[in-house]
Amino acid sequence: MRCRKCPHKAVLEIPRHHTAFCKRCLTEFVCGQVERAVKHDKMFTKADRVLVAVSGGKDSLTLLDVLHTLGYHVAALYVDLGIGDYSKRSKAKVEAFTSARGLVLHVHELKEDEGAGINDLANLISRPACSACGTIKRHHFNRVAVEYGYSVLATGHNLDDEASRLLGNVLRWQTEYLDKQGPVLPASVDGFAKKVKPLYRLAEREIAAYAVVNKLDYIVEECPNAVGAKMLLYKDVLNRLEAESPGTKQAFYWGFLAKQEAEGGRTMAESDQAMLRPCVACGQPTTAETCNYCKMMARAIATKAP
Amino acid sequence: MKVLLCHPSREVDIMGPKRVKELLRELKLLPEAVLVIRGDELVTEDDILRQEDHIEIRPVMSGG
Ligand SMILES: [Zn+2]
Ligand SMILES: [Zn+2]
Numbered sequence: 364m365r366c367r368k369c370p371h372k373a374v375l376e377i378p379r380h381h382t383a384f385c386k387r388c389l390t391e392f393v394c395g396q397v398e399r400a401v402k403h404d405k406m407f408t409k410a411d412r413v414l415v416a417v418s419g420g421k422d423s424l425t426l427l428d429v430l431h432t433l434g435y436h437v438a439a440l441y442v443d444l445g446i447g448d449y450s451k452r453s454k455a456k457v458e459a460f461t462s463a464r465g466l467v468l469h470v471h472e473l474k475e476d477e478g479a480g481i482n483d484l485a486n487l488i489s490r491p492a493c494s495a496c497g498t499i500k501r502h503h504f505n506r507v508a509v510e511y512g513y514s515v516l517a518t519g520h521n522l523d524d525e526a527s528r529l530l531g532n533v534l535r536w537q538t539e540y541l542d543k544q545g546p547v548l549p550a551s552v553d554g555f556a557k558k559v560k561p562l563y564r565l566a567e568r569e570i571a572a573y574a575v576v577n578k579l580d581y582i583v584e585e586c587p588n589a590v591g592a593k594m595l596l597y598k599d600v601l602n603r604l605e606a607e608s609p610g611t612k613q614a615f616y617w618g619f620l621a622k623q624e625a626e627g628g629r630t631m632a633e634s635d636q637a638m639l640r641p642c643v644a645c646g647q648p649t650t651a652e653t654c655n656y657c658k659m660m661a662r663a664i665a666t667k668a669p
Numbered sequence: 670m671k672v673l674l675c676h677p678s679r680e681v682d683i684m685g686p687k688r689v690k691e692l693l694r695e696l697k698l699l700p701e702a703v704l705v706i707r708g709d710e711l712v713t714e715d716d717i718l719r720q721e722d723h724i725e726i727r728p729v730m731s732g733g
Contacts, residue, residue, distance in 0.1 A: 364713045374711040383713065420731045523730075571704055571729035575711055583727060585676065598730055602701040 375572045378609035386576040393573040396564040397429045404547050406559040407515045413437045414469075414513035414556075416504050417460075419453030419582040421574040422519030424460055426562055428579060430517070431464055438467035438513070442503050444496055445473050453582045460580065469511065471503045493592050495659065502656035505647060508556035520560040523567040526616040527597035545620060552639045555648045566612065567598075670718055672696075673725045685720035692718060696726070703728055 364373040364383050371385035377392075384392055400406065407413055413430065417423040417439045430437045441457045443450055454470070461468040508516045525544065532540045550557040562570060574581050604611045641647070642654035649655070670685040672692070683692060689705050689712055705712050706725040718724060 364715050373713050376713050421729075422731060566701075567731070568701060568704065568729045571727070572711060575704060575706065575709075575727075578709075583675070585728075585731065595730060599699075599702070602699045605701050606699055 374576055375569065377566075377569065379566070379605070379613055389569075389572060389576060393425070393565060393569060394429050394433060397426070397561050398433055400546065400561045400564050401433075401435075401559075404559070406517070406547055406561060407435070407557075409435060411436065411514045412512065413515045413517050414504075414508045414511070415439050415517045416500070416519070417441050417457050418519070419456040419460075420519070421571050421579070421581045421583075422521055422524075422562060422567075424456070424519075424579050424581045425570050425574050426517060426519045427460070427466070428464075428577065429573075430561070431466065437517075438469065440469045440471070440504060440507050442500050443470060443472045444499065449582075449584070456580055456582050469507055471507065473499065498655050498659055502645075502647065502654070505556050506645075509554055513556065514550075516556040516558050518558065518560055519562055521562045521565055521567050521570055522612055522616060523598050523601065524594075525560070525563055526601055526612040527594050529616055529619055530597045530601065531593060541619075541623075545623065552648050554641065554646065555639070563616070670720055670722045670724055673723075675726070675728050685722065686717050688714070689716050689718060690714040692724075693726075698726065702730060 364376065365371070366373045366385035366388050367382045368388045369385060371387070373383035374386050375389050376383040413435055415423065415427045415430065415437050417427060418441070427437060427439055439457065439461050441454060443454055458468065504516055504518075507513075525546075529541075529544055532538075532544070546560040546563040548558040573579075601612050601615075638650045639648040640650075642649045642652075642657055644653055644657040644661075647654055647656070651658075653661070670683055670687075672681050672683050673679075674681060674696070681696075683695070687695075690700070693700055693703070693705070693714075700714060704727045705716075706727060707716075707718065707722050712718070
């Protein structure tokens with residue numbers, strides 16, 4: 364198979380765009396899609412300092428690499444959840460990656476700060492580790508962004524992540540979550556960083572291919588806690604649909620975004636402003652008196668005490 | 670040919686030559702969910718893999 368843009372051999376076929384690319388044209392395609400998301404959705408400009416949340420996986424390292432290549436002002440944040448060997452290896456990848464590119468890396472060690480690894484914590488409060496992990500990461504991403512004066516927080520969520528999350532929410536008609544499914548969440552109140560997802564136009568497979576052809580050293584294995592998680596099932600279902608009918612994922616998620624925009628969505632900023640106030644314990648914005656993160660930590664400490 | 674697979678990590682022996690597309694079908698893998706790597710080069714579905722090739726099939730999914 365030949366590249367559709369030049370005479371070289373193709374390395375990746377992209378059925379949803381009826382195309383195939385060689386290494387160089389694939390790299391251009393990925394950078395172009397990211398640049399388009401950043402500009403079209405007004406995520407940030409070259410004047411902004413952008414904090415990229417990294418896990419050591421293909422998505423976050425690709426995001427960091429592409430934004431750095433495009434000339435954006437980026438730094439990385441890694442939250443060490445203390446998931447044994449997996450965390451050690453992924454952290455080492457992140458450290459090697461950022462130091463090779465001369466990028467600033469902030470590391471937050473969960474063990475030190477909160478006195479519990481994610482698995483101990485999940486056991487203590489009897490919640491799935493993935494949901495506890497999400498709450499903890501969100502808390503520290505926002506905290507570090509605000510504390511160090513980054514104007515924007517970028518995460519590596521891709522088209523598959525967003526489409527599968529949308530599917531999960533729609534299957535259960537959790538419409539209250541739909542408002543927050545856009546690629547840009549504005550800094551609705553003081554103390555809340557603007558959050559963006561510059562990879563939302565790219566499928567997981569395209570990102571993995573970018574990482575392989577550009578020889579990014581990322582952690583391939585799955586987080587041991589995620590094995591069997593619901594999201595993987597939704598992704599698998601969407602991949603089956605995609606195989607039969609290329610473009611399904613994109614039509615599902617982008618179609619949702621277009622519909623939301625047409626209906627004048629983006630009311631979240633205003634509704635948030637009315638409801639959010641500082642958490643009494645940590646000061647981060649929350650709709651309750653105490654934020655989810657502080658509630659969870661308080662429960663963990665209470666359960667642990669004899 | 671030697672084919673390295675993930676989840677769980679294992680190596681299987683498959684008779685070559687064979688097209689990538691057929692290899693994936695034989696292993697019951699969705700093309701959308703994996704990358705096929707020969708040496709350190711990505712190959713596409715129409716590429717023919719030879720008996721002496723070392724192949725890695727790498728899943729593209731991440732948990733989030
Ligand atoms: Zn090309
Ligand atoms: Zn709090």
